Amino acid sequence: xxxxxxxxxxxxxxxFYALMAGGLTLVFGVMExxxxxxxxxxxxxxxxxxxxxxxxxxxxxxSLVITMPGMFLIGVAVYWSMIKPIKQDRVIMSLxxxxxxxxxxxxxxxxxxxxxxxxxxxxxVNNSFTIGSLIxxxxxxxxxxxxxxxxxxxxxxxxxxxxxRSLRASMQNPTAARLVGINTDWVSAYTLGIGVxxxxxxxxxxxxxxxxDAASSYDLISRLLAIVIFGGFGSLSGAxxxxxxxxxxxxxxxxxxxxxxxxTTFYVILILILLVRPQGLxxxxxxxxQ
Amino acid sequence: xxxISGLFAGYGSGDVLRGVNLTVQDGSITCxxxxxxxxxxxxxxxxxxxxxxxxxSVTFRGAEIGGxxxxxxxxxxxxxxxxxxxLFPELTVRENVELxxxxxxxxxxxxxxxxxxxxxxxxxxxxxxxxxxxxxxxxQRMVEFARALMLDPALVVLDEPSMGLEPRAAAMMYDSIRxxxxxxxxxxxxxxxxxxxxxxxxxxxxxxxxxxxxxxxGAEILANPQMRALYLGxxxxxxxxxxxxRGR
Numbered sequence: 278x279x280x281x282x283x284x285x286x287x288x289x290x291x292x293f294y295a296l297m298a299g300g301l302t303l304v305f306g307v308m309e310x311x312x313x314x315x316x317x318x319x320x321x322x323x324x325x326x327x328x329x330x331x332x333x334x335x336x337x338x339x340s341l342v343i344t345m346p347g348m349f350l351i352g353v354a355v356y357w358s359m360i361k362p363i364k365q366d367r368v369i370m371s372l373x374x375x376x377x378x379x380x381x382x383x384x385x386x387x388x389x390x391x392x393x394x395x396x397x398x399x400x401x402v403n404n405s406f407t408i409g410s411l412i413x414x415x416x417x418x419x420x421x422x423x424x425x426x427x428x429x430x431x432x433x434x435x436x437x438x439x440x441x442r443s444l445r446a447s448m449q450n451p452t453a454a455r456l457v458g459i460n461t462d463w464v465s466a467y468t469l470g471i472g473v474x475x476x477x478x479x480x481x482x483x484x485x486x487x488x489x490d491a492a493s494s495y496d497l498i499s500r501l502l503a504i505v506i507f508g509g510f511g512s513l514s515g516a517x518x519x520x521x522x523x524x525x526x527x528x529x530x531x532x533x534x535x536x537x538x539x540x541t542t543f544y545v546i547l548i549l550i551l552l553v554r555p556q557g558l559x560x561x562x563x564x565x566x567q
Numbered sequence: 568x569x570x571i572s573g574l575f576a577g578y579g580s581g582d583v584l585r586g587v588n589l590t591v592q593d594g595s596i597t598c599x600x601x602x603x604x605x606x607x608x609x610x611x612x613x614x615x616x617x618x619x620x621x622x623x624s625v626t627f628r629g630a631e632i633g634g635x636x637x638x639x640x641x642x643x644x645x646x647x648x649x650x651x652x653x654l655f656p657e658l659t660v661r662e663n664v665e666l667x668x669x670x671x672x673x674x675x676x677x678x679x680x681x682x683x684x685x686x687x688x689x690x691x692x693x694x695x696x697x698x699x700x701x702x703x704x705x706x707q708r709m710v711e712f713a714r715a716l717m718l719d720p721a722l723v724v725l726d727e728p729s730m731g732l733e734p735r736a737a738a739m740m741y742d743s744i745r746x747x748x749x750x751x752x753x754x755x756x757x758x759x760x761x762x763x764x765x766x767x768x769x770x771x772x773x774x775x776x777x778x779x780x781x782x783x784x785g786a787e788i789l790a791n792p793q794m795r796a797l798y799l800g801x802x803x804x805x806x807x808x809x810x811x812x813r814g815r
Binding site for chain 2: 439442446455457460
């Protein structure tokens with residue numbers, strides 16, 4: 278029963294990790310840059326929800342109505358002001374730019390919120406319900422449902438809209454996309470915006486379930502990168518599967534063996550899988566036209 | 568229809584095109600040939616807006632289009648099919664062709680254009696639901712052509728369309744180019760198969776080291792002894808261009 282509980286916990290938590298990692302992999306798919314700032318963007322999302330709850334008593338889930346559009350605009354602004362002007366060595370320079378964005382954001386967050394750990398403490402944060410002997414914490418169930426809704430929205434956007442088609446076209450063949458009239462700059466800007474907005478949602482849940490400060494971004498980005506590498510850079514479905522697998526593996530190993538080995542086991546499995554399948558579970562590197 | 572004057576363009580600090588002058592007549596097939604590095608593909612990139620000219624002008628129906636975005640150039644009625652890997656391999660054939668009409672806001676107009684291009688390229692209907700990356704090279708070319716015609720362009724720019732095709736597929740592809748011309752479109756073609764390309768063309772152009780060296784009908788150029796020298800590793804001296812040819 279403990280193993281079943283661990284699996285359920287892993288799936289529920291994996292859902293919101295998929296949101297955060299999904300934003301990272303989407304940005305890589307379109308722009309071929311690794312957004313090293315995604316970790317700090319998650320923390321920024323957590324702080325924004327924390328501030329809105331602490332000062333204006335806005336429920337964290339409701340706060341997403343404000344934080345997601347706001348962070349979408351931040352992503353769009355970062356693209357036009359920092360990524361688009363890069364004329365040479367775009368991929369490498371973009372990495373450095375995003376690293377710089379992360380460092381600057383971390384400094385600002387430290388300045389504004391200090392380096393004391395905080396947590397969003399809503400009245401329902403410790404509530405739970407049971408089914409048989411299985412425990413379902415309310416907050417994880419809400420977060421999972423929210424992740425399902427948001428990821429379904431992203432899938433709808435990708436596969437059922439004109440913008441989604443232009444985004445997928447840009448991912449697969451950016452030059453051909455330009456030749457059919459797609460403005461790949463706007464697609465990139467919106468994609469970075471969507472990626473950062475997804476970090477806002479993930480960050481809100483992260484802030485509800487963890488105490489955090491700006492430095493929490495380092496642990497987050499390493500986990501998110503591991504998920505994205507495991508799932509395959511550029512694959513949203515891969516990120517979803519890898520998130521759930523990572524959390525389930527960690528939780529099950531923690532229960533049957535030791536919590537110390539939970540994360541280590543995941544990384545060992547990650548390395549073994551990459552030896553067999555270097556592009557990750559659903560990576561599409563081989564099919565992209567240059 | 569398309570006039571290029573004194574065009575310089577290139578990558579980094581170097582010029583690949585060094586003063587290209589060229590005119591493409593309405594309703595004709597103009598074929599550009601030349602050895603590797605002559606600047607043929609670079610020329611097409613400037614025409615389609617993928618590369619900005621440094622000096623010179625590109626006018627289409629009297630309007631300057633040099634330096635315009637690919638989208639703006641599409642709106643003018645010029646569409647380019649690149650040398651290779653034109654399709655979006657993980658999208659279906661239908662989705663690929665629909666994207667050719669990306670600039671059309673009206674869904675019914677897109678459907679009408681798909682019906683039209685499907686008549687000309689039946690593979691679009693036959694393989695509509697399959698991923699484009701699963702088609703053979705020749706089939707992909709037909710889908711690329713169908714996609715290119717979605718906006719009913721006046722000028723179709725083709726960069727080495729026979730590249731990688733087996734002879735039968737290449738023959739079908741050449742038939743399609745003739746058909747496009749017969750339907751009133753103008754074709755600007757860069758072709759590696761010099762004999763076939765010039766044989767197909769109403770007007771031939773030979774480029775070397777970023778300049779136009781010879782111009783004339785396809786037959787005239789094929790008969791020119793300097794062509795043999797060029798393709799055996801020689802060069803065409805400006806002074807050697809016969810008076811009858813319009814070398815630049």
